[in-house]
Amino acid sequence: MRLARTIAAAAVLAATTCANAGTGPATISARARAVQAQAINLDTHLDTPGLFAQPGWKITDRHSYQTDGSQVDYPRMVEGGLDGGFWVIYTGQGTRDAAGNRQARDAGLRRLAEIREMVAANPDKFELATTADDAARIKAAGKKSVYISMENAYPLEQDPSLLRFYFKQGLRMLSLVHTSHNDFADSAGMGVAPAGEHGGLSAQGKALIAEANRLGILIDQSHASNAVFDQMLELSTAPIILSHSGAYDVFAHSRNIDDARIRALAAKGGVIQVNSLGGYLIDTGATPEYRAEMRKLWESMGNFDALTPEQRAQFRAQMEVLGAKYGIRKADFDDYMRHLLHIIEVAGWEHVGLGADWDGGGGVIGYEDITALPKVVQALLDAGYSDEQVQGILGGNVVRLLRQVQALADPQAVKAALE
Ligand SMILES: [Zn+2]
Structure with a gap:
């Protein structure tokens, strides 16, 4: 009997250990909850707008990752303590001809409309955010922030002057390229970096950077090549962001960024937001x-x-x-933390944040949807970071960056675009 009980207990222990292996903190402390309550919790790469036009999917309903694969909705944002973030206008790269460019232009405008319609339909829960101060104000009002960003500037190839229109409609972050080269910039590819087409940025890409600087739009390097990184850092008059990236020195994948570049980014005041897409975290x-x-x-x-x-x-x-x-092989919570902690060490905590790529391929075992955000808070506290440092990583750093980038904008250009 006793032996049987011991064997049973050992089996339970083994199962528990197994279930917890790599999946992060099992409990969240009162301190972690308090830190999050006081922080402005922003994720800088929410691909959830891709779901807005889905038949039967509503942001105000609670969904589950296990059932439909989605990772963010209003009830789960409340549970996970996410106060908002940058909601992405993503366009997959298609053909680079007149027909492809027109299709991309329309897809971008449609997605922009869908994001604005989601906010308009839920005025008691969401609010469009366009300035650094908006995040705290919207949180205090009990709502979630919706900053708008664009992943892949393909919708602007037909007419780059559309950037001013997007800015007027709320766009505050812009990435140039996705997983293959386009007219603006070279891509980092999807594992092995492809040979560059422009040697970094094209002339149009450089012009787009200058325009984004004038308008105070955050320039996002994620998915672009290393040469693009170097040129963005050189050309941009404001610090830049990597909205969802990992550490190349932890896992050598072309989508990740090496330590020397992380240091260069931080030295210029930029911020790197850490991605949770498994294939970029480990060798699968x-x-x-x-x-x-x-x-x-x-x-x-x-x-x-x-x-x-x-x-x-x-x-x-x-x-x-x-x-x-x-x-x-599948990545887990510990693999995610390995990248996050490494990047904090290299960049300094003031230059790091979270961009998990929810609903865009992000999420790992033990970090499947936004309800698991408190685990990251707990893990950072367990690693010895202070309340202030963790709050910076949760969103304070990106708010500071946005404030800085907007202060460096050309007031005339901003005024003209908003008229
Ligand atoms: Zn992406």
């Missing part, structure tokens, strides 16, 4: 064969944004089967 063991099958699966899905929650769940199940077939 993905082979060319796996990637080819995965690409086929993606292509068979057609327009991902138009899928119903049921179709998305089915798609995720197929991805799981494929991952199991090839023995793909």
Whole structure:
């Protein structure tokens, strides 16, 4: 009996240890809760707008990652203590011709409208944020901040002067390029860095940087090549941001940034927000064969944004089967923290924040959706960071950066764009 009980207890312990391995703090302290309550908690890369036009999906409903794969909605933001962030106008890179550029222009404008419509439909829960001070004011009013950002400037290729229109509509952060080169800039690719097409920024890319500086729009380097990073740092009259990136010195992936560049970024006042996309955090063991099958699966899905929650769940199940077939490893909470803690050490805590890439491929075991945000707070406190430092990382640093970038804008250009 006694032996049986011991064996049972050992089995439970083993199971518990196994379940907790790599998944982060099991409990959240009162101190961590208090730190978060006083902080302005902002994530700088929320891809959730991709869900806004989904049949049957509503930001005010509570969803679950297990059911439909989504990671952010209003009830879960409340539970996780997220006060808002930068909501992304993402456009996948398509053909670089007149027809492709027009399609991208329309896709960008549609997504902008969808973000604004979400805010307009929920005035008691969300508010458009356009200045650094808005984040604290909106939190005090009991609402969530909606800053607007653009990932991939493809929608501007047809007409770069549209940037002023976007600015007037609330755009405050701009990335130039996604996973393949475009007319503005070279991409970092998706593992092995591709040969550059422009040697960094093109002439149009440089002009876009100058215009973003004039308007006080944050310039986002995530997804761009190292040469683009160097040139942005050199050309931009304001500090820049990496809205969702990881550490190359922790995992050598072309999407991550090396320590020397992290130091250069911080020296110029910039901020790096740490990404939680598993394939950028660890070597998952993905082979060319796996990637080819995965690409086929993606292509068979057609327009991902138009899928119903049921179709998305089915798609995720197929991805799981494929991952199991090839023995793909999954990153966990500890892998995420390894990048975050490394970057804090290299950059200094004032130059780091969170951009988990929720609803854009982010999330790892033990950090599946925004409700898990308090675990990061707890882990940072456990690592010895002070309340003030953690609050900076949770959002204070990016608010400071936005204030600085807006102060460096050209008041005439801002006034003209807002008229
Ligand atoms: Zn991205």
